[in-house]
Amino acid sequence: MSASASLNPARPARSLRELRRTIFSQIGWIACGLALFCVIGPLIDIVGVVAYHGIAAFSGKLFTTTTNGVSGGLLNAIEGTFAISLFGMLIAVPVGVGAGIYLSEYGANRVGSTIRFLSDVLTGTPSIVLGYFSYIVFVTSLGWDFSLLAAAITLAILIVPYLARITELALRQVPVSMREAAFALGATEPTVVFKIILPGAASGVMTGALLALAISVGETAPLIYTAGWSNFLWNGKFTHEPVGYLTYVIWTFIDQPNPQSHALAFAAAFLVMLVVLAINIGVRLTLRRNRVI
Amino acid sequence: MKLRPFRLSLLSLSLLIPAALCAVILFLLIYSAPAIGFNGFGFVSGITWNLGDLYGDPVVTRGFTVPNGANYGILVFVAGTLLSSFIAILIAIPLSVGAAIFLAEAVPNRIRPVLSLLVELVAVVPSVVFGLWGIAVLIPLIGHYVSPSGNGYGLLSASIVLALMITPIIATTLLDALMQVPKENRESAFGLGATHFEVVSKAMMPMVRTTLIGGIVLALGRALGETMAVAMVSGGALNILPTSIFSPVSTIASFILTQLDSAQSDPTNMAVRSLAEIALVLFIITLAVNAGAKLLTSGALNVRKRQS
């Protein structure tokens, strides 16, 4: 006996109360549908607005020239984002994956839970607090000035907890029997981890790395006071040399009162969105194929 | 106990995470200590953020060398942060509950993955792009059609942008929970003659109440720490508490972002240290909220396991 019996048009409502319930239910569904529309609608609008203005600003020059004051191209910003994310990941991946391995294999004790808890606290730290910390400690006190290293370290602190958590979850999914079989065959611990478990969880770890990359590309607040800004390509110095990055263009150029700057801001936003959405859609589709949802 | 170099090296890598966190906390505490001493309890209740006479000579007040007339109060920013986050939660709750219910029950099984993917994607849009969209689309909209003074920058815009950013957090948490409600509860409600909507609202929703609250608190934690989007649309208020939903506001995070440079004009450095104290306040608030969220969500899991 299902609810449709009471909504069946061939069978009239038994009472005023049932009619009222039916109407309220229909209104409820319409309201919920509207709610879904209100959640997804702005996403479509954001992607549409950014794509429309961003693509309108595309030209060959965009990818081959650097910014010059408030106009020009995005080459320095693209290269800078790439460099900062690369070095941020180079710092974060060993630490995050190593922590994930420790937590999943040997972390079922109090040390493990403390590390997990503090890692979660670090996730909840506002990114501007990390940027402030890095500015005072690395940029001014240690005297590195605006630099790639300060920016990379700040980003790494931001993304390491995510890497650790995802690596731990991915490693947990590898069956215990595989470990036991490897130990039974006489493998040492490093061999078990690196040759058996990690390859088995490789796709999960890659997922974590890609998601961390997506976060790095879109971050702004931790970089404003650490990377500075440069109109030129990175010249290889890790300290005492500011670096440009795409999100800076979005944050500052939209405020300049001329159309070329606005065009650059939207173009930068489009590039950032492209990378972030591509990574996230790819990752989530792969996850769904592996786990039926 | 045998020394295991492999485990030790992994452990030392793992310990870098708590080390980084402790470094940040210790830094905030130590660096803001003079400011805490100077500002006292009036810090959180004071409305005026006064850097003092930057072009006069510093004086000694209450034992500290500060610019003449310096007085740091952050009530405006605490109010801005709490108000914008709570209004964002008020907007986000009905939207996310409605969206989650619709996705869980009213959408055909084959379309659900696509739509829930779209909802998840809203959460990964970078904050600065939300701010860009806010400046380009939302602010003119609110300024022209809604705001009585024609001013689009303000508490309403900041709250709307925040609401859009945190809705997916609540919606996806709730959707997962709804999908896991045991079939028997749904079917027995249908058996009693409830309409489909009543099954959801009266039989399923109460079961996921704790998870919902956990998701809401988690979203609140995210909203409190948001920087870029809010900085771009909130209107930058100083020294005045918001009087209406259209008033310009400043949040703690956007204030730190925009003021770090001008705080350095203070030759006594007390302004920069007061900013560290603000950062400490924000850190404590978000820590408390996130800890609460963790307690609620982990508690909910225990409840469900017992029932199933």
Next chain:
Amino acid sequence: MKLSNILSRSTALRSGVAALALAATVATTSTAHAATTLVETGSSLLYPLFNLWVPAFTAANPAVQITTTSTGSGAGIAQSIKNLVQIGASDAYMSNALVHKNPNMLNIPLAISAQAVNYNLPGLGDTHLKLSGPILAGIYSGKITMWNDHAIRAANPGVKLPAHKIIAIHRVDGSGDTFIFTQYLSSSTPSWASTVRYGTAVSWPAVADAIGANGNSGMVSAAAANPYSIAYIGVSYAAQAAKAGLGVAELKTADGQYVLPTPETVGAAAASVVTDTPPDERISMIFAHGSNAYPIANYEYAIINAQQPDAATAAALRTFLNWAVTDGNAPQYLNQVQFLPLPTAIQILSKTQIAKIK
């Protein structure tokens, strides 16, 4: 298991090495050019002029690469002191306390600029509103809240003023524009001088609906977006302000006249301090006495640390700054931003200071 083969440790190691090699190649090819990089940050008022100067200077001196950013004069001063940037652009000279703490810092005027008070009053037409320091102080302290307040009406007889609340827009970042604007208010209004005083960042009195903006460009956008608003905007943004439909106010001088910021009026203000300018060139020409002297005019400073970390940077700085105060002061650059060139006497003083950079 194919994925695991692809992602085995040795492959990961190889791609890591490849990435590092790529980075090293990029680095070495860039450093092969061995250009000196200078970073300029600070005043948004000076920013448009720097963006005109840098391409022209780099065309003649390709070995010097200059990055320009606009963060506000407060940041320009602070970051130059910390050597985070080589050139701190500022509309405000350094305070005595900062000079005392950092005796190596130089305040070098590069040009003469001014600031306008713009407003967004629909329906006013081509009339310029007459405003004085006390009126502006009243608006920004909340004592004058309506456009048709009697003080504004008294200064503008015959002008139809709307019965609407004034939306006062101020800068939130550390701003040289705030410095010169509040100096005008302090010099002309004793009550402002004793309460709010002046500086690159001041504690703005609580005014309902007041908006905080970032940078001169933020001031233009905020004023354009809000009818019945008033904002203080540097003259280098005059074209954008006009395009946004903002009006320019005639400000009351120290001698009681109402003038617009024109080359004559700004020149008169500058002329009044030429002989008084000390060797460290820190002086204010706000609210200057003199016939038709525009009340908000100022030297645009480059805040430079006389001790540079290496000789190449110092030489590059000297080359650029000397170029700026001579060739850079040509009408083809200054006319685009409504600035005035330095008088010869000041140019000599600036060059003397530039020579101190080592």
